[in-house]
Amino acid sequence: MNIYITYGTLDYLATYQEKYDGALLLEGDSNSALVIETDGENPFTEKHEYEVINQRGSLSGAGFVVMNHIPVSEEGRSLFEERFQNRAGLVESEPGFSGIRILRPYHQDPYIVMTLWHSHADFTNWQQSKAYEEAHKNRGTSKGLPETLFTGKSFVKEYMVAK
Template sequence: MYYHIAYGTKDFLQTLMKKYENEQGDFYLLEGHEDSVLLHKTSNETLFESGHTYEVIEESGGFEGANFIVFNNIPVSSEGRPVFEDRFKQRAGLVEKEPGCAGLLILRPKDTETYIISSMWVDERDFEAWKESKSYEKAHKGKGTSEGLPQTIFTGKPFLRSFHLEQKAEK
């Protein structure tokens, strides 16, 4: 399964969503502070002329009931991919058990080096509460230390982007 992601203004992406309304797969329009994104979940090739394609490594829960979406963008070297993916496969799954968490996606990039770890939340308050929780502390234990992932696998600094679910078309 793939998520194809197009970037742009809300109006432009709504036009794309309308253009492809009869295509196979689910569409999710997310609105952010700086720009918006359109996600197309499908087993087919991308319909978008530009953007990025990601393969689903893991998906639990989903967008149903979610209003606040967080993308943790993590640039990983080609050589570091197996180590990075293994770490996520071994994780405790603590995020999904948090109050207000609607889902989690771990996406492997097909045409870039940046993984996306996306968490879906009922609202922003739930995400903020998780960041203050013991499970957040446990999930990030060892970050930046010898217990964590070797820093050499990263090709840049991770960064967060947050969005609100604006529109969805699920088939």
């Protein structure tokens, strides 16, 4: 399964959304995105192409989407992926959780951990939960991923699902 993402204005991307069944139109503060999950080819000219290496839940039904972009070194890819393949999955039991996709880039883009929520409040509640604390307890410790795996700082983009 693949995910393809293109970026642009909300109005422009809305015209594309109509062409692709199941496409997810996302509205952000600085830009908007259109996300397509498919076994087919990339319909966009942009090469933001990802393989879904871990998934739970659904893209549909979400009202809020968080994309954590994580730049991983070539040498660190296998360890990074192993950690996500063996993750505890605590987020999936949280109220308001809709889905998660761990995305491996085909090109020079960073990895993306995309979580989908019914609402922004549900995401905020997850961040303040004991489950979140448990899921992230090793971050920045010797049990966590070594900093040398990363080629830069991660960054997060948040989006509302446009109707």
